[in-house]
Amino acid sequence: MKMEIERKFLVSGDGWRAAAGAGQSCEQGYISAAGSGATVRVRRIGEKGFLTLKGASEGIARPECEYEIPVDEADYMLEKFCEGRTVSKTRYVIQSAGMVWEIDEFSGENRGLVLAEIELEAENQAFEKPAWLGEEVSGDPRYYNAALAVNSYSKWGI
């Protein structure tokens, strides 16, 4: 178990694309819904599968246990255990000013949404904001991937 400390931002414009390599296709789904003891996520990214359990957030920190699993089992669970609770996206990784940014460009029902995440060692850790970084949405539960899986961006009426 580790504490994941993460900040999340909207992305402004396409300036990030020049620094992004080839993205990896990522399909993820949610097995347990709100009201249970933890969020249970299954993810297929590229040719790898992962099962991840996340507890309740405390500020921007969140307990997380992650396990790599056989990719065919991830696919099975996405199909059988996550019906109607999946998101599809392409994940790009960008190095900027010594930090690693993960940019998620959503597709399907969340098409049009691009989010940038940075993982920190401490909640108050300083970092340089790239020019393409937009508004922070760390505290907005609508942008949780688990929320986007059931209330997709295209339905927000923005």
Add this chain to the structure above:
Amino acid sequence: MKMEIERKFLVSGDGWRAAAGAGQSCEQGYISAAGSGATVRVRRIGEKGFLTLKGASEGIARPECEYEIPVDEADYMLEKFCEGRTVSKTRYVIQSAGMVWEIDEFSGENRGLVLAEIELEAENQAFEKPAWLGEEVSGDPRYYNAALAVNSYSKWGI
């Protein structure tokens, strides 16, 4: 992913104890509740931890994915992710007529309940019933461990 085919019985009397070795202490809890895509169970048995996902039953067969995890992470999840949804039992393994029986003697809120399970290769596989075997309860959802975790045997009013 495998299909688990299992039959479950009450246990009659103490005749099984002579053939049972030392049991292993087993604590298990449920992260996801009914209504989600799968049952997510975390188990500590002896000094090992496991995370297990089970889909919907089809007769006595049930899809199951199981992963061994670090025991300290199992303990963490039992404490943080399974509040109010745990069962404690001692598990004994008995060989009988070429088959392996798992006998669960429950404790805590389920004290007094003893169940025997046998895992089969096929739904119609024949096996010899030991003398101590009682009524079959395979189809009775009250005896699911996930159900016993929230509606314990001591509250049934039997």
